[in-house]
Amino acid sequence: MLQVRFHGRGGQGVVTTAELLSVAAFREGLHAQAFPVFGSERAGAPVAAFCRIDDEAIRTHDPIEEPDVLVIQDPTLLHQVDVFAGVPDGGIVLINTRKSIAELGLDDVAGHFRLLTTPATDLAREHLGRPLPGAPLLGALAAITGAVSLDAVAAAFAERFSGAAAEGNVAAARAAYDLELTHARPA
Amino acid sequence: MLGQLEGSRAVAKTVARCRPEVVAAYPISPQTHIVEGLSRMVKAGELTPCEFLNVESEHSALSVCVGASATGARTYTATASQGLLHMAEVVYNAAGLGLPIVMTVANRAIGSPINIWNDHSDAMSQRDCGWIQLYATSNQEAADLHVQAFRLAEELSVPVMVCMDGFVLTHAVERIDVPSAEQVDAFLPPFVPCQVLDPADPLTIGAMVGPDAFMEVKYLMHAKQLQALERLPHLATEFEDAFGRRSGGLVTPYRTDDAETLVVALGSVAGTLEAVVDARREHGEPVGLVALKCFRPAPHAALREALAGARRVVVLDRALAVGSGGIVGNDVRLALEGLDIPVHDVVAGLGGRPVTTASLHRLLDECAAGRLERLSFLDLHHDVVERELVP
Numbered sequence: 001m002l003q004v005r006f007h008g009r010g011g012q013g014v015v016t017t018a019e020l021l022s023v024a025a026f027r028e029g030l031h032a033q034a035f036p037v038f039g040s041e042r043a044g045a046p047v048a049a050f051c052r053i054d055d056e057a058i059r060t061h062d063p064i065e066e067p068d069v070l071v072i073q074d075p076t077l078l079h080q081v082d083v084f085a086g087v088p089d090g091g092i093v094l095i096n097t098r099k100s101i102a103e104l105g106l107d108d109v110a111g112h113f114r115l116l117t118t119p120a121t122d123l124a125r126e127h128l129g130r131p132l133p134g135a136p137l138l139g140a141l142a143a144i145t146g147a148v149s150l151d152a153v154a155a156a157f158a159e160r161f162s163g164a165a166a167e168g169n170v171a172a173a174r175a176a177y178d179l180e181l182t183h184a185r186p187a
Numbered sequence: 188m189l190g191q192l193e194g195s196r197a198v199a200k201t202v203a204r205c206r207p208e209v210v211a212a213y214p215i216s217p218q219t220h221i222v223e224g225l226s227r228m229v230k231a232g233e234l235t236p237c238e239f240l241n242v243e244s245e246h247s248a249l250s251v252c253v254g255a256s257a258t259g260a261r262t263y264t265a266t267a268s269q270g271l272l273h274m275a276e277v278v279y280n281a282a283g284l285g286l287p288i289v290m291t292v293a294n295r296a297i298g299s300p301i302n303i304w305n306d307h308s309d310a311m312s313q314r315d316c317g318w319i320q321l322y323a324t325s326n327q328e329a330a331d332l333h334v335q336a337f338r339l340a341e342e343l344s345v346p347v348m349v350c351m352d353g354f355v356l357t358h359a360v361e362r363i364d365v366p367s368a369e370q371v372d373a374f375l376p377p378f379v380p381c382q383v384l385d386p387a388d389p390l391t392i393g394a395m396v397g398p399d400a401f402m403e404v405k406y407l408m409h410a411k412q413l414q415a416l417e418r419l420p421h422l423a424t425e426f427e428d429a430f431g432r433r434s435g436g437l438v439t440p441y442r443t444d445d446a447e448t449l450v451v452a453l454g455s456v457a458g459t460l461e462a463v464v465d466a467r468r469e470h471g472e473p474v475g476l477v478a479l480k481c482f483r484p485a486p487h488a489a490l491r492e493a494l495a496g497a498r499r500v501v502v503l504d505r506a507l508a509v510g511s512g513g514i515v516g517n518d519v520r521l522a523l524e525g526l527d528i529p530v531h532d533v534v535a536g537l538g539g540r541p542v543t544t545a546s547l548h549r550l551l552d553e554c555a556a557g558r559l560e561r562l563s564f565l566d567l568h569h570d571v572v573e574r575e576l577v578p
Contacts, residue, residue: 022360023191023360026190026191027191031361031362034359035355036358059459061352061359063543
């Protein structure tokens with residue numbers, strides 16, 4: 001089973017991103033479960049969403065305490081919420097940023113996890129015209145983990161959205177995927 | 188049809204396939220996506236003939252359902268928490284009138300304090316009202332139970348509550364096989380009411396009943412509900428034959444053979460417990476699970492059969508009877524009457540505190556070490572409560 005935990009803020013599409021990852025997994029014939037966790041709902045409040053992917057039926061429904069993959073949609077959460085809680089040594093952490101690990105103040109955790117960055121918001125603005133980083137983050141995730149294919153991610157977005165929104169998301173996902181594959185980033 | 192969709196949406200689609208003619212509901216978290224989904228389907232003409240009534244409260248919602256059902260319409264509503272309490276007198280009315288209304292309860296805590304998250308307090312508060320109460324372990328089962336619920340309700344003329352954990356199930360997007368219209372039509376025949384309010388052929392329902400007959404009416408309600416104990420296993424088998432998967436029934440034992448410790452649970456936590464049981468079995472621990480699918484009527488015989496071989500039983504209760512303790516454990520004790528099997532009540536996950544895999548392992552560690560008390564509260568912050576209780 002692969003367990004992915006997403007952190008972001010209300011309004012950034014964190015919940016939708018986790019859902020669409022589960023839809024991508026479904027399209028690959030896998031079992032997947034996506035669900036959100038939040039306090040009082042309001043734009044800007046920290047939100048976490050989870051996605052489990054497995055080739056067997058998923059029976060457990062508790063929050064993901066030890067994610068294999070952590071996705072930080074909003075790096076302003078890094079020093080505000082304990083986003084790294086439960087991430088095992090060597091766990092994959094994908095952060096939406098154009099800053100470096102050092103600039104993010106993460107040198108101290110760099111040794112524990114496999115820290116990766118992708119400028120998802122920039123790619124979203126470029127291809128979608130809106131700062132919604134979900135699609136590029138999933139494109140990067142597809143490249144990094146291979147848990148789902150880029151085609152499955154693209155299909156998930158194309159199914160959920162229509163017209164320019166669908167095209168933009170798919171393009172942003174592809175761009176992030178290609179970027180991830182062509183630029184091997186050190187931990 | 189297999190799809191990746193939110194539990195609420197799967198329930199809405201499945202309920203639509205059951206062809207309700209009247210849906211009256213008031214939105215409340217975490218049920219909103221169910222009723223919004225149904226209202227969209229009615230508006231789009233996908234669910235027809237069906238009248239969706241927007242009402243001003245849950246009390247009105249169920250009142251409309253009572254009226255509609257009494258005229259012979261297949262009727263549905265959904266609620267949670269405060270909403271269920273707001274309609275409570277109508278809940279009792281529906282049961283007393285023998286109206287086969289089906290209602291989804293998206294289990295949520297009851298305030299005060301205000302809390303929108305999942306526990307079983309709401310449905311438990313109505314455990315004596317006369318409605319049949321079914322609990323879904325998964326979203327697939329939640330969808331499937333509605334099909335069985337309409338059949339059962341209409342066969343017995345008893346309303347049925349299908350309980351599914353709020354947010355945990357309602358808002359989880361999962362792989363769910365939504366039954367097709369053909370499949371549901373084959374399983375669920377049109378509603379044939381035993382009596383109908385009709386101006387052309389007047390009769391009275393809901394007349395006053397005095398001390399001379401009230402006891403007999405209530406006894407018959409009880410006897411009628413107990414018939415579900417016979418019907419539910421047959422329905423589950425019929426459902427399995429028709430749809431190719433097991434859903435519902437009274438209890439679902441999991442790795443109970445040769446188990447020394449058996450855990451009893453309702454709702455989604457039973458799914459988490461299955462995985463925990465598997466992990467512990469891998470370490471040679473003789474532990475098993477009995478998932479309770481039907482809470483009312485209380486399946487005492489089925490529970491006894493499933494639990495009789497255990498050395499001890501741990502009941503995981505998602506609600507608290509303030510001033511008493513656990514709730515589900517009391518029915519388990521009744522079921523095990525005469526057998527010398529200790530039953531431990533564990534109140535867990537009130538107000539949405541997650542019942543985690545790690546906590547369940549810790550609980551079973553305590554149990555294995557003989558340290559589990561008769562009544563305990565999972566993951567309670569003892570330092571906080573002790574500080575507050577200092578005189």
